[in-house]
Amino acid sequence: MGVVSFRISDRAETAFRAAGINPGTLAKEHVEREARRLDAAETMRAVTKHARKPKQAVAKTIRETRREH
Amino acid sequence: MAFVVDASCLVKLFLDNAGHEAFRAWFHDALAQGKPLHAPHLLVYETGRVIERELDDLPPSEQEELLRRATGAFRYGWGRAGTAFEACREHDLTYYDAAYLQVAIEETADLVTSDKALAKAAGSLGIRVHTF
Numbered sequence A: 001m002g003v004v005s006f007r008i009s010d011r012a013e014t015a016f017r018a019a020g021i022n023p024g025t026l027a028k029e030h031v032e033r034e035a036r037r038l039d040a041a042e043t044m045r046a047v048t049k050h051a052r053k054p055k056q057a058v059a060k061t062i063r064e065t066r067r068e069h
Numbered sequence B: 001m002a003f004v005v006d007a008s009c010l011v012k013l014f015l016d017n018a019g020h021e022a023f024r025a026w027f028h029d030a031l032a033q034g035k036p037l038h039a040p041h042l043l044v045y046e047t048g049r050v051i052e053r054e055l056d057d058l059p060p061s062e063q064e065e066l067l068r069r070a071t072g073a074f075r076y077g078w079g080r081a082g083t084a085f086e087a088c089r090e091h092d093l094t095y096y097d098a099a100y101l102q103v104a105i106e107e108t109a110d111l112v113t114s115d116k117a118l119a120k121a122a123g124s125l126g127i128r129v130h131t132f
Helices: A010-018 A028-048 A058-068 B007-013 B020-032 B042-054 B060-071 B083-091 B095-106 B116-124
Strands: B002-005 B037-039 B109-113 B129-131
Touching: A010 A028, A028 B007, A028 B020, A028 B060, A058 B007, A058 B042, A058 B095, A058 B116, B002 B095, B007 B020, B007 B042, B007 B060, B007 B109, B037 B095, B042 B060, B042 B095, B083 B095, B095 B109, B095 B116, B109 B116, B116 B129
Parallel strands: B002 B037, B002 B109, B109 B129
Antiparallel strands: none
């Protein structure tokens, strides 16, 4: 109890603390699963924050670039 | 199960093109379940180029952050030396295609792509393909 002997991300640790949970009091498997879930949600928020319709046909452009070189 | 994701799919995280909702749901689940995600280093540069061109209104610091977050979950590799060159020659692939396929072969991973030509090449090498 109280000492986390395995690594979770700082982001997940912060999220646990913000929720009033001391990750050191939970089972390692549970903490890791929750940390992944929190990390995934945070990553998706960050990468979709500026999402918009593409100006060009992106897949086609990537394909053409790969062919050109 | 491990996966190799190519840039044509990864950019759906921040571009609302065909299949973006399904890909985002898949990517979220892959992260949440801790599925191994692999890619050649090429993924970073192809994705960065799309960010530079498509999200050109963002300040460079935000473009950098977006690239870092989109590509940060991957383990990078390029397979055994020489094998991508062999794949180019034997299967008439560009080095770019071979780089993705070689990592998929090395990691015994499925390929996730929106690139029809890459998907076809992967299929011919016996790599399972998921398209979005």
